[in-house]
Amino acid sequence: MPNNKNNGEILSQEETEKRKRKIAFWEHKKYICLVKRIDIKTGKNIIVLNTDEAKENDIYGGYRVVLKHHDKELISIVDLSSEMVKKGEIGIFGDVGEALGAKDGDIVQVQQMERPASNEYIRRKLDGEGLSENQIKTIITDLMMNRLSEAELSALITAVYIRGMGEDETVAFTNSIVDSGETLTLGVEPIADKHCIGGVAGNRTTMVIVPLLAASGIYIPKTSSRSITSAAGTADTMEVLAPVDFSIAELKEVVMKAKGAMVWGGGMNIAAADDKMIKIRQPLSLDPRGLLLASILAKKKAVGAKYVAIDIPIGRGAKVLDMERAELLGQDFIKIGKRLGMTVETLITDGSEPVGNGIGCGLECKDVFEVLEGKGPDDLRNKSCLIAGKILELVGKVAEGDGIDVAEHMLQNGKAMEKMREIIELQGGNPKVKIDDLPIGQYKYTVKAEKDGKISHIDNKGMNKIAKAAGSPRDKGAGVYLYRVKGEKVKTGDVLFDIYAESEAKLEFAIKGLEVWEPIELEKFLLSTLR
């Protein structure tokens, strides 16, 4: 008869007794070591044991051990060393040392830990079996407790990539990720949010949409990322205008006053498990659909959003290649969102060339300010109004089909700009900032057409790389300012774009990059065979 719960699993009496005996047995298999602190922080719970001594205690590389020091306990992953960590010693990095409060020469008890239950669940996923809600909870708990090695986490992510995840699994993953961190509780409504799958250079719609919606009476506590591989993230760009590093409590304060805020998500402890997974996904460039959905929706749910717009740019150089894949992904967002209590609208947009003129923090702020003044690059203004309009309709503020016009009106009547200045002030920036105050690098290089032709492609990745080479996002004035769009005809000597940098060396570096990335292509008709 089932009569006990262990990590959410129902165990038989017999199984329960067996586990108890097993735990009691391992209680005896422990030994003590003298701490040898290693004066470095690695951000991981890794300790180093002497190879031979570990083996005597049935402990091998990659195993987990429970460390005890006074009343403190910590699970760590084992690295081995034959020479530098002698018998009777344990090499402890800064992080582990602090967590245990252990200093050189202190005594620490080492005990082998059974493989965590999630090790077995990861195996099941590899074998193509589905995971239950409780199994997924256990995996996320083990992840948060540092019980999983990088290799195990990588195996899980790979398995999810190949095997896929069902709807129930994705919902369970999302909820577990939400539970792994703090959440924002505003107690107001309506709360909306938006997200872009990314990959499009200069696509800074968030900084238009947030003040626009907040000015329309919609709460939008926007958390954004910093750039990883792009020239600038929304958090990097907003930072030109005001600080973005806030706690959940501070974010709440701003939002309760202004209805909107734009902060750095990584600085808060929301959806904490997601950050740990991204650290593995990113070097592998692995975006399994289920984890992508869970990652994005968890951040929306964690801030209490009920209405969510998801922008999926498609086309050459974008993350999603074609309409078919975008539609599948979009439908998943809607389905999973619904299960999580969110009304989601997905917008599939043209992501085959940059949006706006500026690429890089200061230059993108310039675009945003121009749009908030009712002018600015048409593509950025139209796209921002389209997304903001959809959210206005979702929330029920305006009738179906009127959203984009109402949004445009909020730009023209200055309300969005007014709200932007209020948010800047509440976040600690200068609310009176003018376009001319924005940082633009003093070193400039103008790129001109070398022949007559029609612009067939403007490459997001290439533009991002050049802006980064010029110093973005660290140098707020660095980046690229584009004067052309795809399809335009140019003549030899016509200006294509300017590169801005804050130092001569970085400008030169970016210029060298032009030879590598060819960010603008002229008249390449045979695209498919000319690579």
Next chain:
Amino acid sequence: MPNNKNNGEILSQEETEKRKRKIAFWEHKKYICLVKRIDIKTGKNIIVLNTDEAKENDIYGGYRVVLKHHDKELISIVDLSSEMVKKGEIGIFGDVGEALGAKDGDIVQVQQMERPASNEYIRRKLDGEGLSENQIKTIITDLMMNRLSEAELSALITAVYIRGMGEDETVAFTNSIVDSGETLTLGVEPIADKHCIGGVAGNRTTMVIVPLLAASGIYIPKTSSRSITSAAGTADTMEVLAPVDFSIAELKEVVMKAKGAMVWGGGMNIAAADDKMIKIRQPLSLDPRGLLLASILAKKKAVGAKYVAIDIPIGRGAKVLDMERAELLGQDFIKIGKRLGMTVETLITDGSEPVGNGIGCGLECKDVFEVLEGKGPDDLRNKSCLIAGKILELVGKVAEGDGIDVAEHMLQNGKAMEKMREIIELQGGNPKVKIDDLPIGQYKYTVKAEKDGKISHIDNKGMNKIAKAAGSPRDKGAGVYLYRVKGEKVKTGDVLFDIYAESEAKLEFAIKGLEVWEPIELEKFLLSTLR
């Protein structure tokens, strides 16, 4: 027109020029740091950079960098630290420091490295595409150059586990693994080898087969492993009689004299890439069939074997569960072996209970000596003669069907024992060793039947665990000595097995383990529902 080779890939002129420009570009993205040595060896090429400084140089956690110090160059994987490694510093572990010859305060140049080509090939494997010979070569080269992170290697192994590997891929993997290490070239024939998939306690056939075949004129340069999770590996057990840690040259010397040798494979640099993969496979318990085949056959090919017997034990508690899977695996061994120039015979054997009486180094040596004297446990003697006989037939020394009898004869006439003593002497042991000289722990505990019944199961894993708890393989006299076989009827109080240990504490520990592992089951008829 294809006109250039890069990692075995044929590149177009255009692509070649593009790569050259890319490399030249990255030449500019490098910076120098002062070495901060971290006095510990991790066995991995990992360095620690300051988070901010790394980001400024486009370097993130998990990225690879090329380090330069004077004329030395090394590729390392990046860890990040915000506090303990300051700007301008690089944290260098013992291994990397030695490889670079860099000491505290030295200047090291850090340069981002492009993702290695194998990163893309791993992605292809994830996506279900096959890999070419050159792509596999590149992966193994990158692995050996430490260009792959643990997460990437884990993704590869997971992908191979889920997607499988075709025949061509497996052959290419095997050849690349052989090429990654040293090889033994004897210039004689016939050279044979044998391998057991493992998991069966006490199954020490190798130590009977090697002297038996060598005495029959067959060269058998046997490399074996030490125990990972079992009570004892062949290398651990042979070590009771003689040293087992030899270089390739030393192994050659012994084999050219005695025709046979039994050494520790891990002490030599053969099939080096395999050791690196096993480090990841082992904590995950991942044995993808293709890698298992490549791993085993690479070690056979590296010592020049042309005739190979593979023992696949099946049944409850064995690594391979049933006949169907064993046959599939066996056919693969034969097919892939043939492609590699080896004649392989696979023997599917009963692996549902231990073989021989002893489990643990000294006790297994006792079994081996008894068998070499023509007596000993029947199961170990018969199984050893069966395998040795098959090899005698494969090589053509005896007619089909006569092998087992000829093998038995070599035991009875003392030739196998004589050869064993010769090998022991050449490997530096005492050739006059007698059974009574073998180490047997002085602390003993006898386990008796607690009720009348028929023995329905003797558990390999349980027996291994108990022998390990008693101190095996480190304590050469520790282990279990079994008096019963499956199916035997016992009465209350009948002796089932003895546990031997070299210390009272370890004996007690093993006795506690009896409550956890239940190594002998009596009359469990409803096996399928009683778990």
